[in-house]
Amino acid sequence: MALDVDLIGAWARATERELGEEAFQRDVQFLQWLVPLMDLWSRYFAAEVRGLERVPPRGPVLLVGNHSGGPLTPDTAAFFAAWYRARGLESPLIGLAFDAAFGIPWFRDLMRKIGEVPANRRNAARALDLGLPVLVYPGGDHECFRPWTDRGRIDFAGRQGFVALALRKQVPVVPVVSHGGHHSIRILTRGDWLGPILGAERIRTTTFPIALQIPWGVSPIFMPGVPLPAKITIEVGEPMPWSEYGPETADDPAIVSRCYHEITGNMQATLDRLSAEHPYPLLARLRRLLPFGGNGKQGPG
Numbered sequence: 001m002a003l004d005v006d007l008i009g010a011w012a013r014a015t016e017r018e019l020g021e022e023a024f025q026r027d028v029q030f031l032q033w034l035v036p037l038m039d040l041w042s043r044y045f046a047a048e049v050r051g052l053e054r055v056p057p058r059g060p061v062l063l064v065g066n067h068s069g070g071p072l073t074p075d076t077a078a079f080f081a082a083w084y085r086a087r088g089l090e091s092p093l094i095g096l097a098f099d100a101a102f103g104i105p106w107f108r109d110l111m112r113k114i115g116e117v118p119a120n121r122r123n124a125a126r127a128l129d130l131g132l133p134v135l136v137y138p139g140g141d142h143e144c145f146r147p148w149t150d151r152g153r154i155d156f157a158g159r160q161g162f163v164a165l166a167l168r169k170q171v172p173v174v175p176v177v178s179h180g181g182h183h184s185i186r187i188l189t190r191g192d193w194l195g196p197i198l199g200a201e202r203i204r205t206t207t208f209p210i211a212l213q214i215p216w217g218v219s220p221i222f223m224p225g226v227p228l229p230a231k232i233t234i235e236v237g238e239p240m241p242w243s244e245y246g247p248e249t250a251d252d253p254a255i256v257s258r259c260y261h262e263i264t265g266n267m268q269a270t271l272d273r274l275s276a277e278h279p280y281p282l283l284a285r286l287r288r289l290l291p292f293g294g295n296g297k298q299g300p301g
Contacts, residue, residue: 012202015103023123024094027113031089034114038081044229045184046285047078051236052086060128060171061239064162066154066267067137067144068181070211071224075178078232079135080114094127095135096120098144100203121165128169135176138162145190145209145221151182152275154268160260167242167259168250175237175267179274180281183230186212187221229289231281233274237266 055061068075076095083093095111096119102108117123119140127134137143138156146155154177166173191208195201200208212218213225240263249255278284 008199008202011100011103013103014105015100015203018102018108019099019118023117024127025112026092026094026115028089030113031084034110035081035084035089038077039085041074042078042081042232045074045078045180045227045232046229046288047074047082047232047234049079049082049234049236052082054236054238055133055174056172056239058131060131060169061133062124062128062162062166062169062171062173063133063135063176063236064173064263064267065135065137065176066178066271067139068151068178069227070145070185070187070209070221072185072227073144073181074184074227075181075232075234076135076137079176079178079234082234092132093135094123094132096124096137098141098205100205103203121161124162124165125169128165128171136162141205141207142190145187145207146182147189148182148186152271154264154271156260156264158260160256163256163259163263164250167245167256168247170247172239173242173263174239175263175270176234177237177267177270177274178232178234179271179278180230180232183282184227184232185221185225188212188218191220228282229285231278231285233278233281235270235274237270240266 055063065075065079067073080093080095083091093115095116097111097116099118101111102118117127119136124134124136138159138161140159142157143155146153188210191210192206194208195206198208200206209221210218211221211225213223216223216225219225240259242259245255245259
């Protein structure tokens with residue numbers, strides 16, 4: 001039986017309307033109220049952000065992250081909170097976000113006010129031209145909704161546009177590697193087979209992920225559940241050594257591919273190291289939080 005209401009169609013129409021709005025709507029007054037709440041959210045995950053001092057103190061920079069944790073993306077919230085805590089609210093951070101998120105009424109307002117904009121090259125280029133730091137997740141929904149069994153994998157799905165943009169704009173590229181966020185949710189499948197059946201391409205994706213969530217059990221991730229309090233560790237790396245490449249190399253597929261494999265290899269090595277340092281980010285947090293968890297000290301993992 002067909003649904004009386006085409007929910008995905010309504011979502012798609014809302015998304016299209018929002019994409020026609022001014023992208024840059026960061027609100028410092030709103031951030032003054034929100035950042036303390038983001039800090040509380042970060043503490044739920046015992047989030048730790050290392051190496052922010054490696055980001056150039058001024059000028060445009062492309063921060064390249066891996067994306068985890070399903071629809072609530074706790075790694076992003078933790079990074080934004082750490083950024084504003086370290087640099088102050090007057091230091092903008094522009095985040096590129098999944099288009100369909102702007103079709104969710106309350107969520108789009110939150111995203112816009114903290115500095116997130118729809119993820120496309122036009123918005124990224126505009127921010128860099130304004131001299132702003134830009135946080136991009138090349139893996140997008142493909143990586144954010146990867147199965148839990150792939151939690152230890154950097155997966156940008158071969159998307160190399162961020163490399164070409166950085167080379168063309170001649171801006172520093174800084175890797176930002178997150179571990180633990182994908183232990184906060186159990187995604188069972190991206191739903192690549194289900195997305196086309198339901199018409200998910202209308203919200204600019206081919207997936208319809210299914211997760212095991214509290215309290216819903218097996219459910220679509222568009223019904224977000226309560227995330228598990230896994231420890232999140234984020235490490236900012238050294239800027240990539242690409243200064244030898246001129247802007248014309250953005251049109252050279254061989255160089256773009258070489259840079260892509262260099263940064264993804266770098267990030268995978270960092271993620272492997274963080275995984276070895278904290279092999280059980282959920283168990284470690286539960287041991288600390290629960291009454292039977294011992295003396296309250298953070299255990300290994």
